[in-house]
Amino acid sequence: MNRRLLGRAGLVTVLLGLAAGARGQGRAQEAAGPRHRVALQVGVNDPALMNLALTGVEDILAHYAAAGEGVAVDLTALGPGYAMMRADLSPVAARLRDLKGRHPAVLFSACQRARRALAAQAGKAVSEIPQLPEARDVPVGVVHLSELQERGWSYLRP
Numbered sequence: 339m340n341r342r343l344l345g346r347a348g349l350v351t352v353l354l355g356l357a358a359g360a361r362g363q364g365r366a367q368e369a370a371g372p373r374h375r376v377a378l379q380v381g382v383n384d385p386a387l388m389n390l391a392l393t394g395v396e397d398i399l400a401h402y403a404a405a406g407e408g409v410a411v412d413l414t415a416l417g418p419g420y421a422m423m424r425a426d427l428s429p430v431a432a433r434l435r436d437l438k439g440r441h442p443a444v445l446f447s448a449c450q451r452a453r454r455a456l457a458a459q460a461g462k463a464v465s466e467i468p469q470l471p472e473a474r475d476v477p478v479g480v481v482h483l484s485e486l487q488e489r490g491w492s493y494l495r496p
């Protein structure tokens with residue numbers, strides 16, 4: 339920007355315009371959803387880690403509720419961590435059900451690539467690997483998490 343061509347008044351006008359645009363963009367982001375967005379990953383079949391991740395989700399929700407601020411949370415299970423979302427084997431199924439019941443907006447994303455791999459390894463159809471009803475399908479967990487980060491979500495791996 340050439341200050342000589344704009345002069346002082348022109349420069350102030352440009353800066354005020356940029357500030358107004360930034361405020362407008364901030365408002366648009368607020369209107370689009372919660373200010374805070376947190377994605378968590380569970381990639382191992384370890385009940386202690388799964389419970390740690392769920393405690394993290396509950397802590398995040400409680401913190402922002404106490405602050406009067408909105409938050410979006412997505413816990414993604416992928417690879418061996420997909421066991422967390424299995425209706426027949428999940429060691430945390432009751433806790434997931436309870437958490438989803440208390441906080442319906444929390445997302446539990448289940449990697450379908452991991453589900454297909456488990457089915458193939460067991461010689462079963464994908465439909466024979468039952469998934470918890472609280473879980474939603476994402477095609478590839480790592481891609482899902484990457485895309486959330488690209489959209490400004492914070493990423494945590496307990």
